[in-house]
Amino acid sequence: MKQLPILLLALFLATTAQAQNNYAEAIQQGDAALRRGQYKMAINKYFAAEAFDPSKKAVVQEKVNRVFDKIEALRMEADKAKKQAEDALAQVKEEQEKTEAALAKANKLVNAFYFYGGRFALAFKNDKFYFIDKNGDRVEKLGEWEKAEQFDWRGFAKVKRRDEEQPFLLDTMGNSYPVAYAIEALKPDITALDLSGKYLQQIPEEIYRYPQLKILVLNSNPLQRLPEQIGELKNLTNLDLTDTQLNSLPVQIGDLINLTNLDLSLNPLTSLPEQISELRNLTNLDLAGTKLTSLPERISELNNLTNLSLWGTQLTSLSEQIGELKNLTNLDLSRTQLTSLPEQIGELKNLTNLDLSFTRLTNLPGQIGQLKNLTNLNLRSTQLTSLPEQIGELKNMTTLDLQDTRLNSLPEQIGELNNLTNLRLWGTQLTSLSEQIGELKNLKNLDLNYTQLTSLPEQISELKNLTNLDLIGTQLTSLPKQIGELKNLKELRLAYTQLTSLPEQIGGLKNLKELDLRATQLTSLPERISELKNLKNLYLSGTQLTSLPVQIGELKNLKNLDLSETQLTSLPVQIGELKNLTDLDLSRTQLTSLPRQIGELKNLTNLDLSRTQLTSLPVQVSELKNLTNLDLFGTQLTSLPVQISELKNLTRLSLTATQLTSLPVQVGELKNLTGLYLSFTQLTSLPVQISELKNLKNLYLSGTQLTSLPVQIAELKNLQSLLLTNTPIPATEQEKIKKLLPNCAIEF
Numbered sequence: 247m248k249q250l251p252i253l254l255l256a257l258f259l260a261t262t263a264q265a266q267n268n269y270a271e272a273i274q275q276g277d278a279a280l281r282r283g284q285y286k287m288a289i290n291k292y293f294a295a296e297a298f299d300p301s302k303k304a305v306v307q308e309k310v311n312r313v314f315d316k317i318e319a320l321r322m323e324a325d326k327a328k329k330q331a332e333d334a335l336a337q338v339k340e341e342q343e344k345t346e347a348a349l350a351k352a353n354k355l356v357n358a359f360y361f362y363g364g365r366f367a368l369a370f371k372n373d374k375f376y377f378i379d380k381n382g383d384r385v386e387k388l389g390e391w392e393k394a395e396q397f398d399w400r401g402f403a404k405v406k407r408r409d410e411e412q413p414f415l416l417d418t419m420g421n422s423y424p425v426a427y428a429i430e431a432l433k434p435d436i437t438a439l440d441l442s443g444k445y446l447q448q449i450p451e452e453i454y455r456y457p458q459l460k461i462l463v464l465n466s467n468p469l470q471r472l473p474e475q476i477g478e479l480k481n482l483t484n485l486d487l488t489d490t491q492l493n494s495l496p497v498q499i500g501d502l503i504n505l506t507n508l509d510l511s512l513n514p515l516t517s518l519p520e521q522i523s524e525l526r527n528l529t530n531l532d533l534a535g536t537k538l539t540s541l542p543e544r545i546s547e548l549n550n551l552t553n554l555s556l557w558g559t560q561l562t563s564l565s566e567q568i569g570e571l572k573n574l575t576n577l578d579l580s581r582t583q584l585t586s587l588p589e590q591i592g593e594l595k596n597l598t599n600l601d602l603s604f605t606r607l608t609n610l611p612g613q614i615g616q617l618k619n620l621t622n623l624n625l626r627s628t629q630l631t632s633l634p635e636q637i638g639e640l641k642n643m644t645t646l647d648l649q650d651t652r653l654n655s656l657p658e659q660i661g662e663l664n665n666l667t668n669l670r671l672w673g674t675q676l677t678s679l680s681e682q683i684g685e686l687k688n689l690k691n692l693d694l695n696y697t698q699l700t701s702l703p704e705q706i707s708e709l710k711n712l713t714n715l716d717l718i719g720t721q722l723t724s725l726p727k728q729i730g731e732l733k734n735l736k737e738l739r740l741a742y743t744q745l746t747s748l749p750e751q752i753g754g755l756k757n758l759k760e761l762d763l764r765a766t767q768l769t770s771l772p773e774r775i776s777e778l779k780n781l782k783n784l785y786l787s788g789t790q791l792t793s794l795p796v797q798i799g800e801l802k803n804l805k806n807l808d809l810s811e812t813q814l815t816s817l818p819v820q821i822g823e824l825k826n827l828t829d830l831d832l833s834r835t836q837l838t839s840l841p842r843q844i845g846e847l848k849n850l851t852n853l854d855l856s857r858t859q860l861t862s863l864p865v866q867v868s869e870l871k872n873l874t875n876l877d878l879f880g881t882q883l884t885s886l887p888v889q890i891s892e893l894k895n896l897t898r899l900s901l902t903a904t905q906l907t908s909l910p911v912q913v914g915e916l917k918n919l920t921g922l923y924l925s926f927t928q929l930t931s932l933p934v935q936i937s938e939l940k941n942l943k944n945l946y947l948s949g950t951q952l953t954s955l956p957v958q959i960a961e962l963k964n965l966q967s968l969l970l971t972n973t974p975i976p977a978t979e980q981e982k983i984k985k986l987l988p989n990c991a992i993e994f
Contacts, residue, residue: 438463457480534556552575569591600622653675710734717740735757788810894917
């Protein structure tokens with residue numbers, strides 16, 4: 247009998263040790279799931295760990311909170327992306343309104359879809375399709391059509407005449423070609439054949455019986471080889487062989503002497519035959535994404551070539567003969583293996599666009615300055631450490647892209663680029679801007695994001711046409727007072743800088759629409775912030791703000807106000823004067839209450855109060871009739887006001903991780919609700935009125951104290967996802983719920 251207590255003690259210790267082992271294993275599995283982004287599994291493993299060792303409840307709760315932090319971060323990121331997309335859409339709409347106003351004189355711009363190559367757009371009026379230019383004028387040479395599609399990437403539009411079955415391809419010169427989309431439809435009057443994406447392994451022999459063909463489109467077929475007979479189609483002007491798995495070209499390619507466009511992109515070609523030089527009428531040659539390591543010397547004989555794309559090829563150098571392509575206007579060498587350019591590059595006097603981005607260039611030859619007609623020069627992500635002085639000779643340059651290069655300074659001659667409108671210096675090693683920056687009088691967009699700048703020169707004020715100034719992630723600690731002289735500035739982005747204050751002159755930016763101050767060291771806003779009457783977006787997330795000035799109420803056009811992760815403990819009553827506000831983010835602030843004036847924000851659609859210290863909502867929140875999203879995740883709320891039922895447009899309501907013990911029956915009046923999130927609340931039951939939410943798609947109840955659901959849940963015919971993990975619902979009740987909701991994905 248004396249051995250019995252010893253045995254019991256040993257059994258207890260063994261059981262305890264096993265429980266501890268199980269606890270540790272479950273925690274490890276939860277941690278691993280969290281690292282993989284499997285958040286639901288992580289939560290399940292953590293709760294399993296608590297079951298093994300209830301004494302570790304605090305530890306488990308901390309880990310569960312960490313999971314929700316991750317989920318919340320993802321949600322915030324998604325919301326931010328959505329907000330940015332909405333902002334972009336609003337901006338597009340605004341620009342469209344401006345364009346329409348400018349062209350409204352003759353009501354020219356009617357249902358325009360998009361401008362192909364910045365030239366032509368499709369329009370529709372009086373039951374006819376036609377094309378217009380960017381001035382809104384009808385392009386007569388492109389005709390009128392019963393049916394028409396916009397120009398595709400190849401420069402052709404599919405069109406059809408009234409009372410005719412025959413479709414046509416229309417080019418940008420106004421030439422129309424009767425087109426067939428199958429071999430069976432070929433006949434003597436057909437001049438265009440489109441067999442793209444037909445999974446052809448070889449070109450059908452029948453094609454060669456129709457030498458009248460001018461356009462042959464074979465892209466996205468696994469042909470692997472081009473037969474010698476291709477040379478028989480001597481009338482071809484356009485040949486598209488994109489992505490046809492060609493390893494080589496037959497010498498007969500040179501027989502296609504009328505060819506003007508040849509697209510060989512995305513093929514594993516390693517070389518071109520010398521006969522390519524016979525294509526003297528060729529204007530466009532696309533070799534992008536091929537395996538070419540060099541070009542044949544006789545490429546220089548293509549005197550009419552205007553567009554040459556070598557994007558993504560294996561080229562390590564350009565031959566001197568490149569300079570003989572005198573008519574070249576567009577040269578794309580991006581993502582090649584080039585380390586240098588030949589001096590003869592300067593002989594391309596007609597070049598307007600030169601793309602060298604993502605190459606291995608370490609310098610530019612001085613002859614670059616001879617490209618007097620160059621308007622766009624892209625040097626992004628090259629190994630450049632400096633620019634030659636001759637850069638200043640490119641007087642027609644409008645866009646210069648130097649993003650992510652190794653530049654640590656700009657030459658003084660940069661100031662001679664009088665027509666420059668876009669200068670992109672994102673991610674360079676610049677520590678300062680020279681005074682000459684002020685000479686760029688036509689500059690509209692200046693991107694200095696993530697440079698090493700610590701200050702801006704006073705001459706920044708001379709950029710009178712500047713509309714966008716990006717300084718995100720720089721080392722700026724202050725702005726010069728001259729910043730206020732940029733009267734045309736619309737967007738000023740200063741997020742993630744070291745700014746501690748804004749100059750009073752900020753109030754001079756009368757046309758400013760967006761001010762981004764996220765994650766700066768700001769502790770307050772100047773009173774003159776009130777002068778930014780056109781401001782629509784104000785981002786203050788992650789700043790050190792403890793309060794807002796009462797003048798905030800004077801920003802009558804403000805639509806988006808982001809105050810998340812600030813140190814705010816209260817809002818001024820003037821917040822109610824922001825009548826146009828649609829988005830208000832107060833998440834992760836120190837707010838304990840909302841002023842009753844919150845109800846005056848009649849246009850508010852999104853209100854984020856997650857992770858605040860709120861214990862209740864003012865009844866005035868019910869006046870937000872346009873609210874579609876209300877996020878109360880992680881607040882200290884124990885109940886909802888019954889007036890919540892007045893938010894008739896609400897589609898998403900998140901109460902996850904609140905202290906909620908019950909839902910008011912009025913929740914059933916939220917007829918437009920599609921998402922209701924109640925996980926990890928203290929709920930023990932749901933009101934039967936939950937069944938009135940006929941549009942509900944997602945109902946999350948994980949981690950609650952529910953033991954059953956009302957049978958009326960069966961009326962939620964649109965419910966797609968129901969989460970009930972980590973609840974004490976017994977197996978019998980689970981089966982009943984499954985039967986009530988046979989078309990819903992349910993997780994227990």
